[in-house]
Amino acid sequence: xxxxxxxxxxxxxxxxxxxxxxxxxxxxxxxxxxxxxxxxxxxxxxxxxxxxxxxxxxxxxxxxxxxxxxxxxxxxxxxxxxxxxxxxxxxxxxxxxxxxxxxxx
Numbered sequence: 001x002x003x004x005x006x007x008x009x010x011x012x013x014x015x016x017x018x019x020x021x022x023x024x025x026x027x028x029x030x031x032x033x034x035x036x037x038x039x040x041x042x043x044x045x046x047x048x049x050x051x052x053x054x055x056x057x058x059x060x061x062x063x064x065x066x067x068x069x070x071x072x073x074x075x076x077x078x079x080x081x082x083x084x085x086x087x088x089x090x091x092x093x094x095x096x097x098x099x100x101x102x103x104x105x
Contacts, residue, residue, distance in 0.1 A: 001105040003037075006056065010035055012076045015060075015069065030096060031069045034059040041104055053104040058084075060099040070099055077101065 001009075010017045010033065017033040035058045043051045058077075060069055077084055084103040091098055 001054065001056075006035065006037075006105065009076060009080055010058075012079075013073055015072070031060060031062045031066055033073070034061070056103050056105050058101040058103075060101075061094075061096045062099075063096060065097060073099075073101060077103070 007019075013033060015031055015033050016028050017035060019034075020036045021034065022028060022032075035056065037054050037056055039055045041053045041055060042049050043053075058073060060066075060073060062069055074084075082103050082105060084101045087100045087102075089098050089100070090096075
């Protein structure tokens with residue numbers, strides 16, 4: 001997927017989102033989403049790269065557990081036939097829940 005295709009997919013989720021972070025001073029009321037591509041996984045042989053998979057992280061931030069927000073993200077990923085892994089953490093310093101979806105696209 002290209003950045004433009006990923007950006008279009010993020011719009012389908014229907015929540016405020018940004019790539020990597022929001023600008024300084026832009027404090028949003030949760031829920032909101034951050035997405036980023038922390039790297040690539042490449043396939044190659046004979047010193048040639050044949051294919052590259054972008055790593056994609058989608059991070060959902062909420063002030064309380066929100067199965068509805070998670071469902072919206074999961075429906076979009078399923079619609080696009082994207083396999084993901086999901087983990088959850090509480091960020092004490094921010095007092096926010098983070099649900100992390102990790103995938104390759």
